[in-house]
Amino acid sequence: DIQMTQSPSFLSASVGERVTLSCKASQNINKYLDWYQQKLGEAPTLLIYNTKNLHTGIPSTFSGSGSGTDYTLTISSLQPEDVATYFCLQRNVWPYMFGSGTKLELK
Amino acid sequence: EVQLVESGGGLVQPGRSMKLSCAASGFTFSNHYMAWVRQAPTKGLEWVASISTGGGNTFYRDSVKGRFTASRDNAKSTLYLQMDSLRSEDTATYYCARHDWYFDFWGPGTMVTVSS
Numbered sequence: 001d002i003q004m005t006q007s008p009s010f011l012s013a014s015v016g017e018r019v020t021l022s023c024k025a026s027q028n029i030n031k032y033l034d035w036y037q038q039k040l041g042e043a044p045t046l047l048i049y050n051t052k053n054l055h056t057g058i059p060s061t062f063s064g065s066g067s068g069t070d071y072t073l074t075i076s077s078l079q080p081e082d083v084a085t086y087f088c089l090q091r092n093v094w095p096y097m098f099g100s101g102t103k104l105e106l107k
Numbered sequence: 108e109v110q111l112v113e114s115g116g117g118l119v120q121p122g123r124s125m126k127l128s129c130a131a132s133g134f135t136f137s138n139h140y141m142a143w144v145r146q147a148p149t150k151g152l153e154w155v156a157s158i159s160t161g162g163g164n165t166f167y168r169d170s171v172k173g174r175f176t177a178s179r180d181n182a183k184s185t186l187y188l189q190m191d192s193l194r195s196e197d198t199a200t201y202y203c204a205r206h207d208w209y210f211d212f213w214g215p216g217t218m219v220t221v222s223s
Contacts, residue, residue, distance in 0.1 A: 034209045034210075036152070036210070038152075042215075043202055043213040043214060043215050043216055044144075044152065044202070044210075044213055045213065046209055046210060046211050046212075049208070049209040049211075050208075050209075055211065087151060087152050089152075089154075089209075089210075091208065091209065094166055095154060095166075095168045095169070096154040096157075097154070098151055098152040098153065098154065099151070100151045101151050101152075
């Protein structure tokens with residue numbers, strides 16, 4: 001199985017700050033990498049698919065990049081409503097594997 | 108508006124069975140793969156199973172293969188997950204998700220607790 005490693009596990013940042021979350025795969029996943037946001041007590045929601053494509057309704061403050069084994073989710077200006085846990089998902093091969101998540105909080 | 112609503116969760120003893128349902132609305136159910144994803148308490152997300160549009164192809168993670176069966180009734184726009192030989196490690200919130208390559212819509216989830 002492909003292992004997905006997210007870093008950091010926990011991140012504290014200020015409103016307006018630029019935030020970068022990392023996701024590393026144990027092998028090349030050919031940009032089949034998605035990002036999900038999960039707010040406390042809620043179901044996950046899709047943010048970005050295929051590395052860089054914003055899902056419908058997702059603000060442009062979110063962006064994704066990467067290739068091969070290394071991928072990044074960037075929030076250009078952190079807002080209070082962005083407080084959540086963020087998970088990456090590889091779907092290049094079965095079984096699909098999620099990362100362990102990055103919990104993002106306000107400083 | 109796409110809506111997915113899971114049901115059927117609860118408390119079940121180890122070794123017993125349980126069947127989850129997911130009622131879909133707001134889209135043409137028969138045109139989309141569907142999936143089950145679970146989340147153990149305070150843990151991360153884990154893909155469990157996916158099923159093709161007609162139900163003829165199913166995919167499972169190894170830890171549930173042979174114990175869980177995903178199925179669907181396109182006439183009722185409903186997805187199912189039959190869970191047999193349940194173990195304590197199956198305790199989780201189970202989400203159904205529309206699987207359009209990525210998981211673009213999710214239900215609120217139903218909690219399954221496996222305990223004696």
